[in-house]
Amino acid sequence: MxxxxxxxxxxxxxxxxxxxxxxxxxxxxxxxxxxxxxxxxxxxxxxxxxxxxxxxxxxxxxxxxxxxxxxxxxxxxxxxxxxxxxxxxxxxxxxxxxxxxxxxxxxxxxxxxxxxxxxxxxxxxxxxxxxxxxxxxxxxLPCAGVTAWHALIEEGKIKAGDTVVVQGTGGVSLFALQFAKLYGATVIVTSSSDEKLNRAKEIGADFGINYKQTPEWDKAVLALTEGRGADHIVDLGGSATLNRSISALRVGGHISLIGGLSGFRVEGFDIIPAIVRKARLQAINVGSRDMFEAMNFAIEHSRFHxxxxxxxxxxxxxxxxxxxxxxxxxxxxxxxxxx
Structure with a gap:
């Protein structure tokens, strides 16, 4: 072979x-x-x-x-x-x-x-x-799909009406977008490409933020949520995004730490905003067989592709x-x- x-x-x-x-x-x-x-x-x-x-x-x-x-x-x-x-x-x-x-x-x-x-x-x-x-x-499905499922469904416990921020348009990000919409959440996608943001909207994203044009994208998230902040943020950026993810979070909100596209060491991490927001930071490393099977059941009984x-x-x-x-x-x- x-x-x-x-x-x-x-x-x-x-x-x-x-x-x-x-x-x-x-x-x-x-x-x-x-x-x-x-x-x-x-x-x-x-x-x-x-x-x-x-x-x-x-x-x-x-x-x-x-x-x-x-x-x-x-x-x-x-x-x-x-x-x-x-x-x-x-x-x-x-x-x-x-x-x-x-x-x-x-x-x-x-x-x-x-x-x-x-x-x-x-x-x-x-x-x-x-x-x-x-x-x-x-x-x-095995990595990107299960990772997004683990982050939003197993740990995030998202529900209809929640606001979810998804960073980027790679595999995990788009699975997170689709799962969030499957559960009735509002989804904000960040990207450096307007073309990709438009494509994300075509598959269900409610809002798009171009972080090149709007470097303080956390303030844009706060504006879109009328100052409340997001319920859940799927953080794939790592060192360059974590502080802004915390800034964009509602009090008691949840951040899934998944990637490190900009690096894995966060310099100048500010603890005070995390305390003020009672931020929950959950690292995600794919998931178990049980999670995979639960995700597959949901996919089988939906229009998900x-x-x-x-x-x-x-x-x-x-x-x-x-x-x-x-x-x-x-x-x-x-x-x-x-x-």
């Missing part, structure tokens, strides 16, 4: 296409023929050596995907041949709160990922995907990663294995 792997050298240009034997499922495992994978910023970090600069063995990257069960190991009875499935990002996080031990079971690093024609995964680390979604759409920016064939996986690195995408970048 064909795979892409990191093998001794880091960087997208050094990602190697190679051949490996098709793996054989052991007890309680299944063999999956991959149909599509989607890309995340984390994949770039893995390929560049950010997450494990001392990697000593070859590694197949990419954590998110969907495929078809084609073989069952002994004692495997959770799925049947032909089922469409996705692996959960943290293979050992099934339910409840995570533990430190869970973080060694994430797909795409340190475990081998899904940028391969066939993969073997434990049946406990898999979920059925919504039947109403295509393979391309379903491939986008993930936003896909572009689709590349498997043989152009490197091109897809290079496109992701440019950061100009709107929604998810997907790689299809089907000819």
């Amino acid at each position: 064909k795979v892409y792997e990191i093998n001794g050298e880091f960087g997208i240009d050094r990602l190697k296409a190679s051949d490996r034997p098709i793996p054989v499922p052991r007890s309680n495992e299944v063999l999956i023929k991959m149909h599509a994978v989607s890309l995340n910023a984390r994949d770039l970090g893995v390929i560049d050596g950010f997450y494990n600069p001392n990697l000593s063995t070859s590694l197949i990257p990419v954590s998110d995907g969907v495929g078809e069960v084609v073989s069952l190991g002994e004692n495997s009875n959770k799925f049947k041949i032909g089922d469409r499935v996705s692996g959960i990002f943290t293979q050992s996080w099934i339910t409840g709160e995570p533990t430190q031990q869970n973080w060694v079971s994430t797909l795409g690093s340190p475990l081998n990922g899904l940028l391969a024609e066939f993969v073997v995964l434990p049946e406990e680390g898999l979920v059925h995907v919504p039947e109403r979604l295509t393979d391309i759409e379903a491939a986008t 993930p936003i896909v920016d572009s689709v590349y064939p498997f043989e152009r996986a490197v091109d897809a990663l290079q496109y992701l690195m440019k950061g100009s995408y709107f929604g998810k970048v997907v790689i299809s294995f089907k000819q």
Whole structure:
């Protein structure tokens, strides 16, 4: 089978296409023929050596995907041949709160990922995907979808009438926009592109703020909420956005800390505004299998469709990663294995 792997050298240009034997499922495992994978910023970090600069063995990257069960190991009875499935990002996080031990079971690093024609995964680390979604759409769910669901639904407990601020128009951001609208919230999107803000409005955003034209976007949020502030802010910017996120928050509001697009260290963090607003800051690291299954149930019983920016064939996986690195995408970048 064909795979892409990191093998001794880091960087997208050094990602190697190679051949490996098709793996054989052991007890309680299944063999999956991959149909599509989607890309995340984390994949770039893995390929560049950010997450494990001392990697000593070859590694197949990419954590998110969907495929078809084609073989069952002994004692495997959770799925049947032909089922469409996705692996959960943290293979050992099934339910409840995570533990430190869970973080060694994430797909795409340190475990081998899904940028391969066939993969073997434990049946406990898999979920059925919504039947109403295509393979391309379903491939986008495991990280971006579950992260947004965890932030807004599991932790944020959003409800109709809440105001949600979403930063940017990448995968997590657009999932957050769509989930917020599914629950009846008002959504404010920030972006540096008027074109992307207009596209966000086409899929449900109520307001858009261009943070290049309006650097003090927190004041714009306060104006749009008549001084009250947002109930929930999905913060993907990190160091450049956290202080303004707190400024834009209502008293008792919730901030989901998800990304660090502008850096992971916040210089000059002002504690007083956070205290005044009784701000709740919750870091989000994707989610459990239970969360994935709850999200899939909601998607199956709604008109929800993930936003896909572009689709590349498997043989152009490197091109897809290079496109992701440019950061100009709107929604998810997907790689299809089907000819």
